[in-house]
Amino acid sequence: MKRLLQPLLSVLLGLALGLGVTALAGENPWTVLKILASGAFGTGYDFGMTLFYATPLVFTGLSVAVAFHAGLFNIGAEGQLTMGALAAAATGAILFRVASPWAPLLAGVAAVLAGTLWGAIPGWLRARRGSHEVINTIMLNFIAAGLANYVTLYLLKNPESQNPETRAVGDGYLLAPFSWLGGAPVGWATPLALVTAAGVGVLLWRTSLGFEIRAVGQNEAAARAAGIATGRVQLLAFALAGGLAGLVGVAEVLGNVGRFRVGFSPEYGFLGIAVALLGRNRPGGILAAALLFGALHKGATSLDMETEHVTRELSLVFQALIILSVSADGLWSWLHRRRSSC
Amino acid sequence: MAAAPPAAVELRALSKRFGGVLANADVHLRVAAGTIHGIVGENGAGKSTAMKLLLGLLRPDSGEIFVHGQPCIWASPAAAMARGLGMVHQHFMLAGAYSALDNILLGAEPVRGGMINRRQARTRLELLRQQYGLPVDWDSPVERLPVGVQQRIEILKLLYRDANILILDEPTAVLTPRETAELFANLRRLRNEGKTILLITHKLKEVMAITDQVTVFRAGRVTGERVTANTNPTELARLMVGRDVVLNLAVAPAKPQVGVALEAADLHLAGPAVGGRTRLAQVSLQVRPGEIVGIAGVEGNGQSELLQALLHPRDPRCRTSGTVRCLGQDVTHWEAGRIRELGVALVPEDRHREGLLLERPLRENFLLGWQRRSPFSRGGFLRPSALTSAAAAAVEEYDVRPADLGLAVGRLSGGNQQKLIFAREFQERPRLVIAAQPTRGVDVGAIEFIHRRLVRARDEGAGVLLVSFEIEEILALADRILVLYEGRITAEFARGEVSEAELGLKMGGS
Numbered sequence: 001m002k003r004l005l006q007p008l009l010s011v012l013l014g015l016a017l018g019l020g021v022t023a024l025a026g027e028n029p030w031t032v033l034k035i036l037a038s039g040a041f042g043t044g045y046d047f048g049m050t051l052f053y054a055t056p057l058v059f060t061g062l063s064v065a066v067a068f069h070a071g072l073f074n075i076g077a078e079g080q081l082t083m084g085a086l087a088a089a090a091t092g093a094i095l096f097r098v099a100s101p102w103a104p105l106l107a108g109v110a111a112v113l114a115g116t117l118w119g120a121i122p123g124w125l126r127a128r129r130g131s132h133e134v135i136n137t138i139m140l141n142f143i144a145a146g147l148a149n150y151v152t153l154y155l156l157k158n159p160e161s162q163n164p165e166t167r168a169v170g171d172g173y174l175l176a177p178f179s180w181l182g183g184a185p186v187g188w189a190t191p192l193a194l195v196t197a198a199g200v201g202v203l204l205w206r207t208s209l210g211f212e213i214r215a216v217g218q219n220e221a222a223a224r225a226a227g228i229a230t231g232r233v234q235l236l237a238f239a240l241a242g243g244l245a246g247l248v249g250v251a252e253v254l255g256n257v258g259r260f261r262v263g264f265s266p267e268y269g270f271l272g273i274a275v276a277l278l279g280r281n282r283p284g285g286i287l288a289a290a291l292l293f294g295a296l297h298k299g300a301t302s303l304d305m306e307t308e309h310v311t312r313e314l315s316l317v318f319q320a321l322i323i324l325s326v327s328a329d330g331l332w333s334w335l336h337r338r339r340s341s342c
Numbered sequence: 343m344a345a346a347p348p349a350a351v352e353l354r355a356l357s358k359r360f361g362g363v364l365a366n367a368d369v370h371l372r373v374a375a376g377t378i379h380g381i382v383g384e385n386g387a388g389k390s391t392a393m394k395l396l397l398g399l400l401r402p403d404s405g406e407i408f409v410h411g412q413p414c415i416w417a418s419p420a421a422a423m424a425r426g427l428g429m430v431h432q433h434f435m436l437a438g439a440y441s442a443l444d445n446i447l448l449g450a451e452p453v454r455g456g457m458i459n460r461r462q463a464r465t466r467l468e469l470l471r472q473q474y475g476l477p478v479d480w481d482s483p484v485e486r487l488p489v490g491v492q493q494r495i496e497i498l499k500l501l502y503r504d505a506n507i508l509i510l511d512e513p514t515a516v517l518t519p520r521e522t523a524e525l526f527a528n529l530r531r532l533r534n535e536g537k538t539i540l541l542i543t544h545k546l547k548e549v550m551a552i553t554d555q556v557t558v559f560r561a562g563r564v565t566g567e568r569v570t571a572n573t574n575p576t577e578l579a580r581l582m583v584g585r586d587v588v589l590n591l592a593v594a595p596a597k598p599q600v601g602v603a604l605e606a607a608d609l610h611l612a613g614p615a616v617g618g619r620t621r622l623a624q625v626s627l628q629v630r631p632g633e634i635v636g637i638a639g640v641e642g643n644g645q646s647e648l649l650q651a652l653l654h655p656r657d658p659r660c661r662t663s664g665t666v667r668c669l670g671q672d673v674t675h676w677e678a679g680r681i682r683e684l685g686v687a688l689v690p691e692d693r694h695r696e697g698l699l700l701e702r703p704l705r706e707n708f709l710l711g712w713q714r715r716s717p718f719s720r721g722g723f724l725r726p727s728a729l730t731s732a733a734a735a736a737v738e739e740y741d742v743r744p745a746d747l748g749l750a751v752g753r754l755s756g757g758n759q760q761k762l763i764f765a766r767e768f769q770e771r772p773r774l775v776i777a778a779q780p781t782r783g784v785d786v787g788a789i790e791f792i793h794r795r796l797v798r799a800r801d802e803g804a805g806v807l808l809v810s811f812e813i814e815e816i817l818a819l820a821d822r823i824l825v826l827y828e829g830r831i832t833a834e835f836a837r838g839e840v841s842e843a844e845l846g847l848k849m850g851g852s
Contacts (some may be wrong), residue, residue, distance in 0.1 A: 207723050211706070211713045218699040225653070225688060225696040226711030227679030 007278055007285065007326060011292065014322030021317055025309040032307065032314075039302030040295035048177075048184020052256070054294025055186070056081070056248040056265070058193040060272025061279060061286040062200050063119075063244040067133075068281050069204055070237035071217035076122060076137025077245040078269025079144035080115040084246025086148045087114030088253040089260035092169020093156050103172035104254050111249035118144060119242015120235060127231030133238065141269070152262050164262040175255045189251035193290075196247065197283040213237045245269065266297075274323050293319060348411025350375040350507055350538035351396065356405030358391055365391040367562045369405070373507075373555075378529060378539045380549040380570070383559030384582055384785030385756040389542050392559070393509055397429055398422035409507070428505030430496040432512045438485035442478050443467070446499045463502075470501050475531055489642070490521030494528070508532070509540040514548060518640045519813065519846030526552050544786075546575040547814075558582055583787045590814075591793045595837065596800060596821040598633040602667060603774045603805025605629075609651050609664035611829075620829035622647045625664070627824055627831065629774070629805040634796065636820025637809040640849050644829035645809050646691060649778055652807075653688065654678050669773050682711060684774070687767035687799075689760075691778035691809065697763050700752035704742070707751045708733040708766050732769065740765040741791075757788030764795055775799050778809040793819060813842055813849070827851050 019029035040050045060077040067074035088111040098106060122136035149164070156166040175187035204210040215223040216233045224230045252264055275293060279285030300315030353371040357364070366388045373379040383389045394400040396407060398416030407414045409425050416422050436445050443460065446467065452459040464480065471477065476494050484492055493513060500508055510529075514522045529539055529552060541553060549556050550570060558566040558581040566581040579587040604627075611622035622644050629635045639645055650660040655674045665674045669684045682688070690696035698707050709729055712718055717728040730747060737745045740761045742754070751759060760780065767775075777796060781789045796819060800806050810816050816823055823840065825833040825848045833848045840848075 206726075208713045208719045209722065211709060211724060214702075215699060215706075215710055215713075218702055219695070221696045222690075222698060222710065224678065225690050227677075227682035228711070229677055229679060 003280065007280060007289075010278070010325040010328075011322055013325040014318060017321045017325070018314065018318040021321075022310050022314065027307055027309050032303070032310065035302050035306050036296070036299035038299075040299035043182060044180060045182030045184050046298060048181030048186045050291070050294045050298040051181070051186045051190050052184055052251075052294070053297045054290040055190045055193045055251045055255075056268040057271055057275045057290035057293055058197060058287060059247045059251070060245050060268050061275030061290055062197060062272075062283065063241040064272045064276035065279070065281040065283075065286060066200060066204070066213070066237055066244060067119075067241040068276060069217045070213045070234055071220060072123075072126065072133050072234060072238060072241075074119070074137060074238065074241045074245075075134055075273070076119065076140050076242070076269070077272045078265065078267060079137065079141035080118040080242040080245035081248035081265060081269055082141075082144040082148050083118040083242075084111035084115040084249030085252050085264065086144075086151060086166075086249070086260050087111050087246070088173075088249035089166045089169060090151065090156060092173040092253065092258070093167040096170040097172075098170060099172040103170060104175055104250070107169070107173050107254055108247075108250050111246045111253075112243040113246070115246020115249070116239045116243035119245070120239040123235040123238025123242075126238070127235045148260065149262060152260060156260075158259065165257075166260040168258045169253065173254055174258055175250075177255070185256040187255045189247075189255040192247070192250065194287070196244065197287050200244070201283040209233075209236070245272070271319070274319060278322065278326050292322075347375065349373055349408070350377075350410060351540070352408040352411075353392065353396065354406045354408070356392065356395055356402050356407070358395060358400060358402050364562050366395065366402075369559075369562075369564055371557055371564065372567075373538060373540060375410070375538050376533060376536050377554040378533050378541060378552055380553035380556035381540055381542045381559065382544060382546065382549055382556060382578060382582060384544070384787075385783050387559035387582070388562040389559050390511070391562075393429065393511070393540070393542065396422070397427055397509070423503060423505070426504060426506040427509070428500030428503060428507070429509040429511065430493065430500065430513060432515060434492050434496055436484045436492060436495065439483050441481050442484055442487065442491075442495050443480040445484055445495055446502050450503055467498065467502065470498060474501065474528065474535060476528060488521070489516050489640075490518070490524060493517070493521075493525065497528070497532075506536070507538045507540070509542065511542045512544070513541070514543070514545065515811075516641050518850040519843070520850045522548075546578050549578065550575060560584060579786050583785065585787070587786050588790050591790065591797070591818055593793075593797055593819060594801075596633040598630040598821070599803060601631055601670070603629045603631045603669060604652070604776075604807060605667040606648075606652060607665045607667075609648070609666070610662050611647050611651055611660065612662045620644070622651060622661075622829045625651075625826075625829075625831055627807075629807050631773070631803050631805045632800060633821040634800050634806040634808055634819050636816040636823045637807065637826050638813065638816045638820075638823055638845060638849055639811070639826035641811050643826050643849075645778065645811075645826060647829065648826065649691060649776065649809060652776065653681065655681075683715075685770070685772050687772035687775045687804075689763055689767060689775070689777040689780045691782075693756075693759055693763055698751050698759060701750055703748045704737065704751055704754075704762060705729060705733050705747040707762060708736065708747075708769075710766065712766070712769070736765040736769055737762070755785070756783040757785040760784050760788060760792060764792065768795065768799070771802060772799060772804050775804050775806040776809075777806065779811065780808070781810075781812070781815060813845055817842060817845070825849055 019033060022032045023029045039046060041047050060081060063077045064074050088107040091107045091110040118140060121140060122133045125131045125136050126133045152164050152166050158165050158167045175189060177185050177187045204214060212228050212233045215228060216230050220230050248268055253260060271293060275286055275289040279289035296315040296318050300312040303310050303314055304312050349372045351373040353369055356366055356369040358366040369392050381389050395402050398419045398421055447463050452462045476498055478491060478494055484495060513525060517525060533539055543549060553570045556568050556570050557564055558578060560582055607626050609622055609625040613621055625648060637645060652666055654660040655666040656677060668681055673681045694700060709718055718725055733747055742758050742761045742765060780792050796806055808819055821837050823835045824831050
């Protein structure tokens with residue numbers, strides 16, 4: 001019960017504080033809330049766009065969570081998803097003629113493999129050399145961005161566009177959007193996110209490997225003493241985390257624009273850390289947190305048009321305040337103490 | 343009748359609650375000035391809580407504290423220190439690279455014109471040294487000094503701050519028998535000079551040897567106060583545990599079988615170690631099925647290194663050369679998990695660090711190490727029902743309390759945690775048992791259980807390697823005794839071949 005209550009209260013507190021900010025800016029908070037809600041959920045299209053923003057966050061949230069359970073901090077989801085998207089786009093652009101249903105499968109595998117590789121590097125460095133994954137993933141984020149720029153601008157440039165993007169993938173690769181969401185670019189990537197979340201849940205809590213991952217994360221020395229090859233488990237967990245982040249490529253490239261666009265990600269990788277934190281590293285929590293962040297992102301886009309004093313960047317304020325209230329451990333233990341001492 | 347002189351320390355009806363746990367309930371304690379007073383009890387019995395209340399590290403929920411007859415409500419630990427109370431912690435609070443002198447001054451430096459006046463301090467310390475007979479080399483970095491001397495520095499630190507009530511927490515845990523004897527001589531001298539000493543310990547023999555009076559704690563309460571001369575270890579153990587306890591298990595001699603359960607040949611571990619000691623050198627040993635081989639030694643003489651080398655021979659951080667054979671196989675280049683699957687049970691030396699997932703429930707801790715074995719795993723998937731039934735049965739057999747499989751293991755007492763480890767490691771009959779400090783921080787009642795279990799494993803044909811800092815434990819259980827000193831095996835004895843005193847000397851390197 002408490003496990004559910006605390007994140008819920010954090011969200012409410014963050015929202016309340018955020019609405020307080022809008023009041024300071026001279027808006028009616030109630031009006032702002034209504035605009036947010038209808039912007040996120042008002043029509044089928046609005047809800048579709050909410051799901052569109054939420055889907056990558058599920059993948060990156062799961063990515064961060066899997067690493068977290070192994071006692072590792074994955075700041076590299078951004079680089080991993082970049083590599084995933086780039087690999088999917090490159091596959092589709094090079095093997096242009098492959099037809100559905102093999103094409104998306106092929107590109108999906110490419111995306112996962114690229115992400116896996118990008119996760120395995122810091123995992124291997126950590127397991128083998130003991131070098132810290134935070135530093136390495138941050139550096140690999142830059143390398144991935146640079147590599148993506150190079151491939152996009154020099155190897156696979158779209159000659160028909162002024163924008164830095166790759167050539168379009170073959171038509172066989174595209175996942176059609178669901179018609180009932182009013183044309184929002186949401187197709188099979190979103191159900192895939194749900195299935196992936198369930199799969200991660202099964203892996204972590206129902207398999208031997210998942211137990212080993214969690215044991216290593218809980219107490220590496222005890223896991224080692226119990227005969228678990230901790231280095232291998234860390235490497236596997238990080239590779240898995242990378243593969244999960246790589247799945248963002250499926251949503252973006254196959255489900256949306258059919259190409260790799262430089263800078264397509266509004267920092268999904270870093271938002272994934274927030275999503276995992278808010279979702280307490282549980283698949284169900286991550287789904288809920290991703291939906292919330294997606295809704296805030298989508299809902300806030302309407303603020304530009306419909307209010308005078310606040311803009312869409314308000315969604316960042318909300319996200320920040322929610323994260324702050326989730327992280328305010330001291331606040332929660334203080335509340336807890338007060339209640340128990342009465 | 344004349345009024346009794348005020349006690350140095352008096353606790354009256356002290357109570358302290360942590361959440362739902364009553365850590366101290368109506369604790370009364372009276373320590374006469376100029377005496378050595380033993381405080382005994384199992385882990386979690388409330389000894390440390392009472393001492394923390396006395397020192398102002400915690401505040402009582404109710405009750406009163408008197409020091410030399412004056413009621414005291416501490417605003418801070420510093421206030422308690424100013425009234426002459428001081429504590430030597432089990433793990434020393436010393437800055438290793440600093441000299442003994444600077445460590446003593448740290449936090450109480452005599453300052454003149456912004457500069458530390460070391461000469462003045464030195465003069466004062468020389469006086470203290472002569473008065474109490476505590477020789478120390480003032481200028482060596484403390485990390486290069488033997489543990490016994492480091493402890494002396496801790497005591498001088500308190501004397502320098504004019505403490506007249508000294509609390510020592512398990513002071514002999516890290517000492518050789520000889521250093522222990524020196525410590526006791528020093529404590530007697532301090533007492534004769536008028537200091538009051540509170541000695542927290544779980545070793546009943548030491549209580550009998552040095553204290554004037556003793557107070558026994560159990561489950562947060564004081565269960566007995568005795569004049570040491572009028573009591574005996576059996577009575578004290580009964581007060582500690584609440585029932586009769588077998589203190590000295592009579593162990594039948596071993597019937598070792600032919601063959602080798604564990605064999606190490608010429609193990610080395612090179613590399614930097616504390617105080618320039620050898621970590622491991624030329625260690626060769628053999629454990630046959632059906633015998634207990636004890637590794638005696640003072641903490642820090644290569645025990646941890648030896649265990650790591652035996653369990654992780656492949657890891658270059660654990661072994662630089664030498665071979666390990668286990669149950670008929672050369673396992674020198676095997677992974678740890680594969681070695682364990684031969685039938686090796688491990689009781690790790692530090693159960694919190696290496697034995698348990700403290701935040702996880704009993705159920706998962708019972709699975710640790712067995713997560714890929716039948717019946718708990720099939721096709722890579724866990725089988726929760728098989729785990730639950732096996733764990734429930736084992737928890738009952740080993741009497742782990744509370745027997746709640748969903749409870750986080752960190753909430754169990756030390757003895758129950760250790761029993762859980764035994765339940766886990768002995769769920770299949772082991773062929774080799776490696777037990778390190780199996781009774782450290784474990785209550786007297788559980789000690790008996792653990793010793794019986796090790797002997798039973800031996801009698802069922804397992805080879806047992808027992809690493810322990812407790813001489814009595816080694817002498818009682820081991821069929822053969824190897825002495826580990828500064829990373830080398832320096833002596834070997836058969837059961838009954840060596841006296842406690844002689845073994846103590848060997849452990850000290852002579």
